[in-house]
Amino acid sequence: xxxxxxxxxxxxxxxxxxxxxxxxxxxxxxxxxxxxxxxxxxxxxxxxxxxxxxxxxxxxxxxxxxxxxxxxxxxxxxxxxxxxxxxxxxxxxxxxxxxxxxxxxxxxxxxxxxxxxxxxxxxxxxxxxxxxxxxxxxxxxxxxxxxxxxxxxxxxxxxxxxxxxxxxxxxxxxxxxxxxxxxxxxxxxxxxxxxxxxxxxxxxxxxxxxxxx
DNA sequence: GGGACGATCGAT
DNA sequence: TCGATCGTCCCC
Numbered sequence: 001x002x003x004x005x006x007x008x009x010x011x012x013x014x015x016x017x018x019x020x021x022x023x024x025x026x027x028x029x030x031x032x033x034x035x036x037x038x039x040x041x042x043x044x045x046x047x048x049x050x051x052x053x054x055x056x057x058x059x060x061x062x063x064x065x066x067x068x069x070x071x072x073x074x075x076x077x078x079x080x081x082x083x084x085x086x087x088x089x090x091x092x093x094x095x096x097x098x099x100x101x102x103x104x105x106x107x108x109x110x111x112x113x114x115x116x117x118x119x120x121x122x123x124x125x126x127x128x129x130x131x132x133x134x135x136x137x138x139x140x141x142x143x144x145x146x147x148x149x150x151x152x153x154x155x156x157x158x159x160x161x162x163x164x165x166x167x168x169x170x171x172x173x174x175x176x177x178x179x180x181x182x183x184x185x186x187x188x189x190x191x192x193x194x195x196x197x198x199x200x201x202x203x204x205x206x207x208x209x210x211x212x213x
Numbered sequence: 214g215g216g217a218c219g220a221t222c223g224a225t
Numbered sequence: 226t227c228g229a230t231c232g233t234c235c236c237c
Contacts, residue, residue: 041220080221081221083221100220140221216237217235219231223228
């Protein structure tokens with residue numbers, strides 16, 4: 001299980017890269033689901049024109065971003081989809097890391113059910129990647145698959161029911177790719193900051209990826 | 214009270 | 226390329 005120390009003396013950009021390869025777990029009444037984080041984006045506080053906290057605005061929605069690191073900042077986008085962020089900086093510094101894609105590891109059937117997808121025909125070696133990548137290869141999709149919603153707003157991600165854990169060795173820098181963040185055309189000079197990170201060649205990274213950086 | 218808009222997704 | 230769908234935020 002992740003500890004508060006993880007965030008100490010570590011910048012948001014470092015936190016973002018370190019989250020790659022970690023497992024996000026949700027113990028819910030319906031069952032447990034989990035996945036390895038394979039894609040993230042960093043949102044860098046009051047100066048970042050792509051961030052909800054640009055200008056240092058404090059609103060009911062963004063309140064959690066000003067809270068302690070390791071807690072969940074969740075918002076509803078387009079009236080339909082939830083997105084999960086890990087607050088990444090000390091109290092008062094509204095920085096966070098958006099979780100953009102997971103590689104499903106546990107509770108595949110439950111994830112499929114939540115996503116409204118039919119299970120593929122039985123296969124000797126588990127489910128084909130072509131099908132698994134439909135489950136959580138995007139920030140809205142992963143929240144739906146994991147059963148994450150506003151009930152989890154502000155909760156610690158360092159203890160059940162929704163938590164992060166070290167499931168593998170850290171992803172070496174050589175396997176981390178970087179590039180501009182997705183869908184922030186209004187962010188002006190921050191639009192092309194290379195603050196999106198993903199595990200190179202991982203098939204579960206969301207679509208619309210741009211060339212490696 | 215009103216209106217514009219969005220850190221998305223999936224069908225066309 | 227475009228529509229869904231509604232909470233948030235800002236302005237009146």
